[in-house]
């Protein structure tokens with residue numbers, strides 16, 4: 402049963418999941434819509450339109466370089482930049498068959514179950530976690546090879562070796578272990 406939960410819920414929520422920006426915003430029929438920003442360079446930034454390996458309520462129903470106008474407007478009111486150059490926003494909504502629509506004109510969505518803010522939060526976290534996992538799995542430097550987490554240096558094996566070599570070459574003179582800093586030499 403619906404318990405008129407929406408009467409006591411807010412209408413907008415902005416948060417960060419790891420480094421990813423997420424937004425929950427009530428849509429025109431009062432049902433929750435959720436958005437996650439995919440930054441440039443993320444492996445998903447170049448995926449086909451709508452082609453994301455995620456299982457979220459009703460599937461991905463938003464995939465654009467921008468947010469819907471009312472959501473972007475809400476962002477601007479509270480001082481959040483609604484989009485960054487090269488970003489892509491993917492999102493879902495809770496106004497599918499079987500979903501209750503609180504602000505319906507009466508023709509649709511009067512039966513069904515209301516997806517609460519709490520449930521929408523759960524869904525947006527699941528989606529953001531998929532974005533996070535996919536982003537983490539790729540090397541941040543070359544963006545094409547998988548991260549090798551055994552190296553102790555961020556990146557794939559090739560990039561990690563390159564970073565270590567660059568660090569080594571950028572040092573003016575061979576340096577002993579850090580512990581020896583307490584024993585001044587020469």
Ligand SMILES: [Zn+2]
Pocket residue numbers: 540541542543544545546556557558559560561
């Ligand atoms: Zn790499």
